[in-house]
Amino acid sequence: MASINYALKEISCKIVYYGPGMCGKTTNLQYIHQHTVADKRGNMVSLATPGERTLFFDFLPLEASRIHGFRTKFQLYTVPGQVMYNSTRKLVLRGVDGVIFVCDSQWEKMRENLESFRNLRENLASYGYSLETTPYVVQYNKRDLPNIGPTEYMQYVVNSRQVPHFEAIAIRGEGVFETLSCICSLVLGQMSQKQEVGAV
Amino acid sequence: MRKEFTAIGAFSTILAFIAGAVLCMQVSQMKAQAGVEISAPVLWAVEAAVFGTAVYVWQSQVTVAGWILGIAGLTGVRLALVSAAGLMLAVMQETANVAACLQETSQLPPRACAMAFALMVCYPLRTFLPLRAVEIRRKGKGFAESAAVKSAALGVEDADRGLLIVTVKDRASAARQSPRPGPEGLVPDVFAAPGIEGEIELPLSTLLALFPEDILTDRALALGDTESMAIPLEVIHPQLKEARVVFSVTDLRSLLPAAVRKALVQSSDSDLEVENTLVSLPLELIVPQLPLEVLELPPPSPPPWAGAEMKAGEGVVFATT
Numbered sequence: 001m002a003s004i005n006y007a008l009k010e011i012s013c014k015i016v017y018y019g020p021g022m023c024g025k026t027t028n029l030q031y032i033h034q035h036t037v038a039d040k041r042g043n044m045v046s047l048a049t050p051g052e053r054t055l056f057f058d059f060l061p062l063e064a065s066r067i068h069g070f071r072t073k074f075q076l077y078t079v080p081g082q083v084m085y086n087s088t089r090k091l092v093l094r095g096v097d098g099v100i101f102v103c104d105s106q107w108e109k110m111r112e113n114l115e116s117f118r119n120l121r122e123n124l125a126s127y128g129y130s131l132e133t134t135p136y137v138v139q140y141n142k143r144d145l146p147n148i149g150p151t152e153y154m155q156y157v158v159n160s161r162q163v164p165h166f167e168a169i170a171i172r173g174e175g176v177f178e179t180l181s182c183i184c185s186l187v188l189g190q191m192s193q194k195q196e197v198g199a200v
Numbered sequence: 201m202r203k204e205f206t207a208i209g210a211f212s213t214i215l216a217f218i219a220g221a222v223l224c225m226q227v228s229q230m231k232a233q234a235g236v237e238i239s240a241p242v243l244w245a246v247e248a249a250v251f252g253t254a255v256y257v258w259q260s261q262v263t264v265a266g267w268i269l270g271i272a273g274l275t276g277v278r279l280a281l282v283s284a285a286g287l288m289l290a291v292m293q294e295t296a297n298v299a300a301c302l303q304e305t306s307q308l309p310p311r312a313c314a315m316a317f318a319l320m321v322c323y324p325l326r327t328f329l330p331l332r333a334v335e336i337r338r339k340g341k342g343f344a345e346s347a348a349v350k351s352a353a354l355g356v357e358d359a360d361r362g363l364l365i366v367t368v369k370d371r372a373s374a375a376r377q378s379p380r381p382g383p384e385g386l387v388p389d390v391f392a393a394p395g396i397e398g399e400i401e402l403p404l405s406t407l408l409a410l411f412p413e414d415i416l417t418d419r420a421l422a423l424g425d426t427e428s429m430a431i432p433l434e435v436i437h438p439q440l441k442e443a444r445v446v447f448s449v450t451d452l453r454s455l456l457p458a459a460v461r462k463a464l465v466q467s468s469d470s471d472l473e474v475e476n477t478l479v480s481l482p483l484e485l486i487v488p489q490l491p492l493e494v495l496e497l498p499p500p501s502p503p504p505w506a507g508a509e510m511k512a513g514e515g516v517v518f519a520t521t
Binding site for chain 2: 032034035037040063107110111132153155162164177184185189193
């Protein structure tokens with residue numbers, strides 16, 4: 001889980017981009033990598049196939065603004081969306097602090113979105129986590145494509161809890177930082193809530 | 201899976217018939233020893249029992265009508281065999297007394313021989329027996345578990361979190377072991393949500409394009425260009441949450457307009473597997489027609505962490521270029 005280093009005045013959190021194959025998780029990370037100041041981010045590690053399918057995961061360390069004098073560091077991960085790589089997905093979720101669930105808005109991907117969401121729940125449960133305790137937001141990606149479903153229906157399918165959701169066109173960067181900022185804010189907020197409870 | 205009637209089947213049917221007729225004729229010419237006398241009703245009963253058992257063994261899902269048809273067919277072939285044998289005997293003996301020859305080939309030994317060959321003749325034809333429409337519920341496939349990757353995590357300390365050593369075992373075999381759950385994965389419980397009124401109208405041509413080709417006819421396709429199909433919302437609604445609307449061919453048939461339903465290959469003539477094929481209806485045609493209240497979500501039930509968002513002015517800011 002998230003760590004706070006009081007000596008270094010540093011907070012470190014792990015955010016995972018989760019979703020079905022080809023929904024745009026890596027595109028999100030690539031956009032973030034390309035549009036953040038070089039000294040505030042590390043190198044992006046991507047283990048992908050020649051067909052640009054994530055083989056294991058992508059990793060991008062990122063630093064955000066100081067909060068209450070603490071440096072906030074985020075480790076951004078993506079998971080391979082393909083069904084057969086469940087072991088890797090499970091492993092990447094280990095120690096997760098927040099999840100961005102990326103949905104593909106295309107009609108033909110609706111079922112895959114739902115299956116992936118259920119798989120996220122199952123994999124979190126295998127570590128004793130749940131979506132009740134792990135902050136997550138939903139990103140409806142590829143909103144620029146012609147064959148997309150309305151967000152109302154996507155909300156009905158994957159977001160009946162009505163957690164924060166964002167429409168995005170990751171390839172153009174629309175909604176990318178908004179989604180990231182929201183989950184980071186939720187993760188830090190939860191952390192601070194826990195600290196307060198601990199203090200009491 | 202139901203077998204097809206192939207050219208090889210047709211060839212073996214003809215061959216068995218010719219061989220049967222010749223053998224019956226030969227057997228009828230053998231000098232019969234004084235044997236057991238069996239009355240005609242007993243012989244008919246034995247014959248019916250043998251044929252009835254054969255039909256059941258061939259197709260256990262056969263309908264009662266199909267079973268009777270099978271017995272009648274086998275009996276007919278048996279009679280045809282002894283008749284053909286009798287006619288051949290008359291020709292061979294160059295006699296005009298065909299009745300006497302038929303009498304000769306209808307005795308117990310040639311008759312038993314004809315029964316055996318009737319079974320051989322009819323075996324390839326068993327595919328034409330009408331079967332009962334039995335609902336096949338397939339087992340749902342869970343989300344595929346991967347066997348591809350054997351992984352280990354090192355450095356569980358916070359600073360090292362995310363450092364993974366991953367070894368690929370056999371990606372290709374994992375792909376084979378982990379098929380994607382398709383529409384055939386689960387037979388949905390349709391017709392299960394009374395109380396929601398309304399209908400969804402779908403162009404029939406689009407629907408018929410999703411049907412298995414085996415049951416489509418030119419007439420049905422022609423009707424599909426002009427007609428549409430109304431599906432009650434109450435049968436669609438329970439599936440919307442599953443991000444798909446799936447019906448078996450049998451269920452869809454019952455929703456089709458009568459004229460189109462009649463124009464399709466009838467379910468009794470259709471393969472059982474075809475009838476249980478699941479057809480996934482296009483969501484893009486259904487969802488835009490849904491009344492707003494159908495997609496209404498329950499009042500928000502935010503998780504405990506939802507209220508923990510940072511206050512305004514304390515938000516996370518990234519240094520972007």
